[in-house]
Amino acid sequence: MEAGEPILSDRVRISGTVTTATLSADGQLRWSNRLLDVEKEVLGFSVEGLKLKIKSFVQGRDEICCFAGKQTHIRKTFVLQFLSDSSLRLWTHKLQEYLDSLGRPKRLFIFVNPYGGKKSASGIFVNDVKPLLDDANVAYSVQETKYQLYAKEVVKSLDLASYDGIVCVSGDGVLVEVLNGLLIREDWQNAIKIPLGVVPAGTGNGMAKSLLDSVDEPCAASNATLAVIRGHKRSLDVATLTQGDTRFFSVLMLAWGLIADIDIESEKYRWMGSARLDFYGVQRIFGLRKYNGNILFVPASGYESYGEPLDLENRIIVEGESETKFKEGPVTTQQYGYKGPEVDLKSLNWRKFDGPFVSIWLHNVPWGGEDTMAAPNAEFSDGCLDLIMIRDIPKLSLLKMMTGLSDGSHVKSPYVSYLKVKAFILQPGPRNDDQGKGGIIDVDGEVLARGKGAYKCEEETLMSYDKLLIKVDQGLATLFSPN
Numbered sequence: 001m002e003a004g005e006p007i008l009s010d011r012v013r014i015s016g017t018v019t020t021a022t023l024s025a026d027g028q029l030r031w032s033n034r035l036l037d038v039e040k041e042v043l044g045f046s047v048e049g050l051k052l053k054i055k056s057f058v059q060g061r062d063e064i065c066c067f068a069g070k071q072t073h074i075r076k077t078f079v080l081q082f083l084s085d086s087s088l089r090l091w092t093h094k095l096q097e098y099l100d101s102l103g104r105p106k107r108l109f110i111f112v113n114p115y116g117g118k119k120s121a122s123g124i125f126v127n128d129v130k131p132l133l134d135d136a137n138v139a140y141s142v143q144e145t146k147y148q149l150y151a152k153e154v155v156k157s158l159d160l161a162s163y164d165g166i167v168c169v170s171g172d173g174v175l176v177e178v179l180n181g182l183l184i185r186e187d188w189q190n191a192i193k194i195p196l197g198v199v200p201a202g203t204g205n206g207m208a209k210s211l212l213d214s215v216d217e218p219c220a221a222s223n224a225t226l227a228v229i230r231g232h233k234r235s236l237d238v239a240t241l242t243q244g245d246t247r248f249f250s251v252l253m254l255a256w257g258l259i260a261d262i263d264i265e266s267e268k269y270r271w272m273g274s275a276r277l278d279f280y281g282v283q284r285i286f287g288l289r290k291y292n293g294n295i296l297f298v299p300a301s302g303y304e305s306y307g308e309p310l311d312l313e314n315r316i317i318v319e320g321e322s323e324t325k326f327k328e329g330p331v332t333t334q335q336y337g338y339k340g341p342e343v344d345l346k347s348l349n350w351r352k353f354d355g356p357f358v359s360i361w362l363h364n365v366p367w368g369g370e371d372t373m374a375a376p377n378a379e380f381s382d383g384c385l386d387l388i389m390i391r392d393i394p395k396l397s398l399l400k401m402m403t404g405l406s407d408g409s410h411v412k413s414p415y416v417s418y419l420k421v422k423a424f425i426l427q428p429g430p431r432n433d434d435q436g437k438g439g440i441i442d443v444d445g446e447v448l449a450r451g452k453g454a455y456k457c458e459e460e461t462l463m464s465y466d467k468l469l470i471k472v473d474q475g476l477a478t479l480f481s482p483n
């Protein structure tokens, strides 16, 4: 039988009119002038008497349904009233069989961060996420995050066998906590296979935006939820940041210099909403800082001409990092869990850039936030991080360049070096106008390290403002993805 040929064809009553409905082997459901693609548009169904209620999520047909110029979807229930019980039973059986064949998740663990972004995640869950999950007959456990690192703590001992995925109704911060929770487990090799979903409800929704923009869909909670329900997956690179025995796992970005300073220091203007970034960004450009230090990197294929070969001093640094990896180290604070990819650092083609730097930015996915296309060429699982580096730039050119962040055109500026790297060592130094002050290392929107005299330098951080190594594990994590 051809995939498009009907496997079922029956007379049904729809809105009072009797017509013929058909279902094909490839999941096309048709009646009158309506065609539903079950895989793409049908969430689930329920039965009431002789009525089959098809719960769908279909493209809106009028302008009200537009979101940032992109067509969005609406929930819609179609009622097909069958003329006999036996045909209804046959239809529900075949429809269920088709839905089961799609490998969609049946049980989810969901984190909701009531504190993130505009504090709207709980409302987003109730209004946008829950109705779709209920329509799709997905079972779920919901857990509100109670404090910082709560999600990491829960995931560390969560019974993963009871779930087909973990979903974060939050910004990127909670997603990264979940990833870190999975990777510090004793059974991390198995744990990291669980698919992760993200529904945008924070200030930084870079991962949700990157996923949805890749299929030209709006970064809306309902589109993100549909992606989870449909259960398509894609793999995602994980970067391991190490400093001595301390590790942190990242899936989004690292910033040092201008972008980190704007991101973190603008917190004091939180009341302005997202305008705080533009407002404080202009201040930082006019009072532009530069940081001493250097970066060592392994260029990806095609980028070998960037930077300079290592001098002896830096070769010793790379070899030192290799030694720490190979020796049986002293008892570490964490005995088990993922230690990062096994890479022989010495054997790689390391190159370097010396500072001072205006900005160093490493990105794993294209979007850093909903309005910031930081790395237009970044790919989810190419085993590389995109490096966006600025060493010197006139203030007016920088101001103009910052407006190009919304469409990624900043990487074309002659003052920007844009390349892909496979491993990276950051050696951060002090500000070159004030040697007593260091900068901020921002990873996935949180402060990983602060230098002396930096903003809120009295607060404790996971790492110190010192040399840190980054290695990439290609496609280690799995995301629910719209395609």
Ligand SMILES: Nc1ncnc2c1ncn2[C@@H]1O[C@H](COP(=O)(O)OP(=O)(O)OP(=O)(O)O)[C@@H](O)[C@H]1O
Residues within 6 Å of the ligand: 113, 114, 115, 116, 117, 118, 145, 146, 147, 148, 149, 150, 169, 170, 171, 172, 173, 174, 175, 177, 201, 202, 203, 204, 205, 445, 446
């Ligand atoms: N109940 C809570 N109280 C305080 N902080 C919390 C709570 N729950 C989670 N957090 C923390 O909120 C931070 C931000 O989380 P989230 O991912 O939702 O948003 P974000 O976009 O990354 O950041 P934000 O919106 O706060 O700028 C995370 O560091 C998380 O640990």
